[in-house]
């Protein structure tokens with residue numbers, strides 16, 4: 001199974017588990033804390049929303065390039081999704097013939113749909129974003145001069161002649177911590193670490 005397929009299955013499970021979590025939370029809250037169904041349903045909707053937020057972030061965090069903007073917009077989406085949720089919840093409650101419990105249940109569902117849709121848009125990669133984030137910063141291994149864009153592996157500053165694998169290994173070692181949430185980078189780091197181990201052993 002491809003990693004992305006496995007991730008999609010986990011995402012479906014996270015969504016499908018939400019109604020199950022909703023019922024379990026409602027029964028626990030209604031039995032132990034809030035006897036009034038209407039209040040218990042609103043509290044259950046909010047708590048289930050929090051559970052969905054945590055599950056959704058756990059499923060996708062390794063596949064999203066985390067930037068400050070994305071984190072802030074994801075948090076803001078929690079708030080702006082609440083606006084249609086409360087409006088539609090209040091409208092459903094006002095309908096004659098509907099139980100008042102329809103408000104928090106429908107409102108919660110609307111919130112979940114708005115927030116999930118928002119994350120799909122906010123977390124989407126911009127063109128070139130991933131290649132930018134994994135492109136190594138090539139520098140001379142002797143003097144640190146930036147060698148990006150050069151057509152040869154000879155440093156114009158100090159004259160050091162390197163091999164391509166020396167330059168790439170050094171670049172990836174420098175970038176080691178930056179791409180901690182990126183699968184490709186992790187794979188590269190493992191390869192780099194494995195490649196440099198015999199070197200360290202022979203030096204020792």
Ligand SMILES: [Zn+2]
Pocket residue numbers: 140141142143144145155156157158159160
């Ligand atoms: Zn140099």
